[in-house]
Amino acid sequence: MKARLLQAVLMLVAALAVQPALAQITVLDQAQDAQAAPETAEPAAPPPPCGMQPVSIARMTWPSAELLAEIHARVLQRAFDCTVQVAPGDLGATASSMGSTGQPAVAPEMWVTRVADVWNAGVEAQMLRPAAPTYEATQFEGWYLPDYVALAHPDLTAAAGLAAALPTWNAGAPVRFISCPPDWACALINRNLVKALGLTGLLEVVEPATRFEMDTLIAEAVSRSEPILFYYWQPNAVLSQFNFVPLDMGVYDEEAAKCLARAACPNPVPSAFAAETVVVALAEWVFTDIPAIAGYFQRSSLDLAEMNTLLAQLNEPGATVEGVADRFVAERQDLWQGWVGTPAP
Structure with a gap:
């Protein structure tokens, strides 16, 4: 009788001793399974094409440069959902500012040969560089x-x-x-x-x-x-x-x-007029930080005849730079879509 009672007690103790081990095995298995299971978190959203800061575009003081600034501002907003700031610009001051501070980000009509010293200093400092010729010609x-x-x-x-x-x-x-x-x-x-x-x-x-x-x-x-x-x-x-x-x-x-070009030219010889270097200038950070926008401007050269037409529209009664830019974006998607490079929304 006593022997059977002792055997039953020993069996109960053995069973209780096994339970924590079994529980531990179960927990470890669950942890391993959880570790092996793939996470289902939402993928991170890609950064916006224009980055997190506004893209500033210099609007120079002559009509063709004013038109280009407003046109590019509208296309960047429409095709890339960019926040754009159009800021007043001046050839020398804008080249100097881009070469020292990286702002504005874009100067769509930079006549390089007229500000050669300032331009070259900015390029050598790796603060700005050309994206593309503004026009598909160099003889003006x-x-x-x-x-x-x-x-x-x-x-x-x-x-x-x-x-x-x-x-x-x-x-x-x-x-x-x-x-x-x-x-x-x-x-x-x-x-x-x-x-x-x-x-x-x-x-x-x-x-x-x-x-x-x-x-x-x-x-x-x-x-x-x-x-x-x-x-x-x-x-x-x-x-x-x-x-x-x-x-x-x-x-x-x-x-x-x-x-x-001299008043006293004793023996003038024929020559063509000097070519001009006119480029879409970008701050260097545009190439490194927002390459999609740099790519847009690298494709944005314009035929001179197109700009002549825009300037003629600007001469129409009541026309404004903003109105002509709106008209271009509305009517010439066949042209600016090539600058974008992908279907616009």
Whole structure:
């Protein structure tokens, strides 16, 4: 009897001693299972294309740069949901600020050759660099013919052919050449080019007092279908409002061009006008911090004819820079979508 009671007690003690071990095994198994099970947390959202700070764009003081600033601001907002600040800009001050502080982030029309020292310092400091040419051209100045003159003289495509062609234009009388105001550098260059091309006596050089008079003289001559030759530059509304044909000014010769720009040029030699470097400038941090936006600007070069059209729209009664920019974004998605690179929402 006592033996059986002792055996029962020993069995009960043994059973109780096993329970914690079994429980511990169960807990360890559950912990291992939990550790092996994949987590189902929400994936982190990708950073926004423009980062966490507003993208500042310099709006320079001339019409084409104003239009570009407002156009890019609207496309960045629409296609990338960016917060954009358009800030007043000045060529030298903006280049200096970008090169020292990285702000503004973007200058859509930076004429590098006109602020070369400031620009080069910023590039060497690795604070800014070009994203792309602003325009798909580097030659912005030249001599032009009205389309009706070009049609009447299809063989005349270059300034070098003017000496042979001009005597047939105006019954042998000198042809008017509308240059730029006499206090502009282009007036001096044009005078020397007339000599260099052997056109003295064949052209009547007219130097209007102002830009407004210059445009008026050209418009009046075209309205009369007068055979004229004139100097102009791009981008500019005038070249879109009328049908003008550029003359090939030949190759650029640096030494010849230097002489053409001097009042005392004893032996002028023909040369094309100097090319200009005009770029979309970005602060360096745009390339490193928001590469999608840098990529957008690297694709944003514009044809000069497109800008000429925009400037002509800006000359319409009641037009504003903001209104023309809105119109461009609404009507020219076929163009700016290529800058974006992906379908816009």
